[in-house]
Amino acid sequence: MNQQHTAKSSRAVAVEILLGTMDEGKSLTVLMDQWLEAIPDNEKAFVSALCYGAVRWYTRLNGCLGQLLSKPLKPKDRDLHMLLVCGLYQLGYMQKPTHAVINETVNICRELNKDWATKLVNGVLRNYLRRKQELSDWADQRLTTKYGFPGWLVKSLTQAYPDSVDKVLDSLNQQAPMTLRVNQMQQSREEYAQQLSEGGIASTPTQLAPQGLTLATPCDVHQLPGFFDSGLCSVQDEAAQLAAILLDLKPGQRVLDACSAPGGKTAAILEQCPELASVTAVDLEADRQQRTRETLSRLHLEAKVVVADTGDLSAWWDNQPFDRILLDAPCSATGVIRRHPDIKHLRRQSDIAQLSTIQFRLLSTLWKTLAPGGRILYATCSILPQENTHIIERFIRETPDARSLPLVLDGSHDAPAGQIQLLPEPRGHDGFFYALLEKTTG
Numbered sequence: 001m002n003q004q005h006t007a008k009s010s011r012a013v014a015v016e017i018l019l020g021t022m023d024e025g026k027s028l029t030v031l032m033d034q035w036l037e038a039i040p041d042n043e044k045a046f047v048s049a050l051c052y053g054a055v056r057w058y059t060r061l062n063g064c065l066g067q068l069l070s071k072p073l074k075p076k077d078r079d080l081h082m083l084l085v086c087g088l089y090q091l092g093y094m095q096k097p098t099h100a101v102i103n104e105t106v107n108i109c110r111e112l113n114k115d116w117a118t119k120l121v122n123g124v125l126r127n128y129l130r131r132k133q134e135l136s137d138w139a140d141q142r143l144t145t146k147y148g149f150p151g152w153l154v155k156s157l158t159q160a161y162p163d164s165v166d167k168v169l170d171s172l173n174q175q176a177p178m179t180l181r182v183n184q185m186q187q188s189r190e191e192y193a194q195q196l197s198e199g200g201i202a203s204t205p206t207q208l209a210p211q212g213l214t215l216a217t218p219c220d221v222h223q224l225p226g227f228f229d230s231g232l233c234s235v236q237d238e239a240a241q242l243a244a245i246l247l248d249l250k251p252g253q254r255v256l257d258a259c260s261a262p263g264g265k266t267a268a269i270l271e272q273c274p275e276l277a278s279v280t281a282v283d284l285e286a287d288r289q290q291r292t293r294e295t296l297s298r299l300h301l302e303a304k305v306v307v308a309d310t311g312d313l314s315a316w317w318d319n320q321p322f323d324r325i326l327l328d329a330p331c332s333a334t335g336v337i338r339r340h341p342d343i344k345h346l347r348r349q350s351d352i353a354q355l356s357t358i359q360f361r362l363l364s365t366l367w368k369t370l371a372p373g374g375r376i377l378y379a380t381c382s383i384l385p386q387e388n389t390h391i392i393e394r395f396i397r398e399t400p401d402a403r404s405l406p407l408v409l410d411g412s413h414d415a416p417a418g419q420i421q422l423l424p425e426p427r428g429h430d431g432f433f434y435a436l437l438e439k440t441t442g
């Protein structure tokens with residue numbers, strides 16, 4: 001934290017964070033971490049809710065702001081623009097007294113050394129309150145402003161889900177629950193739910209994942225019994241928990257987790273089948289692999305953790321084939337937008353074609369490391385067919401010794417038989433895709 005950080009009020013910090021995400025393309029999570037110390041403890045939750053909310057609804061708020069301003073603000077006044085977006089979010093979505101929101105937002109003009117703008121900011125916010133219903137009706141006329149999504153993503157999702165696009169967009173704006181994976185090497189899910197309940201934490205069993213518990217209210221991991229000292233549970237979305245189950249692991253198998261960091265699924269694999277011959281966890285990012293090591297150490301689990309490009313076999317493979325491979329491929333993360341609303345703005349349409357090239361390349365390369373009769377589980381947290389069904393269909397077409405194995409789960413959506421496309425469920429799992437391929441022996 002530097003001097004500049006310490007001097008700012010919480011709302012001015014929010015302006016900085018919005019500028020960083022919307023104009024400089026920085027991750028909201030990273031910015032929140034960087035600015036955290038600058039925010040007084042009693043305002044941290046407010047600033048976080050304000051930043052996440054304003055980014056989630058930016059396209060809608062920005063559209064409304066365009067209706068309220070007689071002409072756009074100059075590029076040098078992007079800070080005022082973000083201040084107004086923050087003001088509109090507070091007036092439209094937060095339960096705060098309106099006069100306090102207006103006064104405090106106007107005061108930030110002075111902190112930004114833009115006293116001249118106090119009248120403008122005051123006028124825009126008051127006008128918003130007067131015209132709230134009219135502006136809301138205006139924004140609801142287009143899916144982009146109705147749900148706060150960029151045009152290219154609305155178009156892609158409309159193509160993918162023509163009959164349910166409203167539901168999909170709406171689900172991507174909902175608050176995601178906090179879900180735990182109970183460490184079955186230590187306790188049953190029922191036993192851990194009982195421990196949580198004794199600590200005043202209410203939970204319900206997940207529908208699809210046998211080790212999952214969804215908390216009634218998210219909490220700090222420090223409050224979870226045995227999280228740090230005994231590794232009794234991990235935080236992991238229900239859809240992500242399914243990877244270790246769908247892999248159909250057997251004792252004695254050699255397993256590769258091909259894009260492993262920060263290690264959530266590596267740990268789930270080891271908990272699911274402790275008698276595996278070996279688990280190799282490869283990831284490109286050294287920092288993220290450090291988190292894999294920490295996760296495994298917290299849970300008292302062991303794997304061979306490697307930092308390398310999975311697609312460069314000479315860098316890491318010992319030529320011993322694997323019986324099971326998880327390829328949790330780098331993707332658009334469109335299935336987890338509700339947790340990371342900045343994805344709406346940080347992703348570009350051109351990323352999708354680039355990502356699908358990488359996904360296909362990784363799948364094709366890893367196929368060489370799979371033993372005959374072995375299986376590879378292809379997974380993404382994307383809900384775009386270009387990264388999912390299209391990859392698998394092309395791979396099956398071009399690979400004579402690959403066959404798709406049926407995967408069936410209740411609640412999957414619009415994917416060909418054998419593949420699973422999960423869409424985000426309110427109070428349930430994230431959006432996720434799975435396909436299981438087997439290398440034929442004949």
Ligand SMILES: C[S@@+](CC[C@H](N)C(=O)[O-])C[C@H]1O[C@@H](n2cnc3c(N)ncnc32)[C@H](O)[C@@H]1O
Nearest residue numbers: 259260261262263264265283284309310328330
């Ligand atoms: C979806 S995340 C993996 C999440 C992880 N499986 C888990 O459950 O915790 C995708 C990962 O792929 C990694 N990655 C991207 N390209 C890679 C490559 N060529 N080789 C290895 N890892 C790669 C990224 O660093 C990122 O950690």
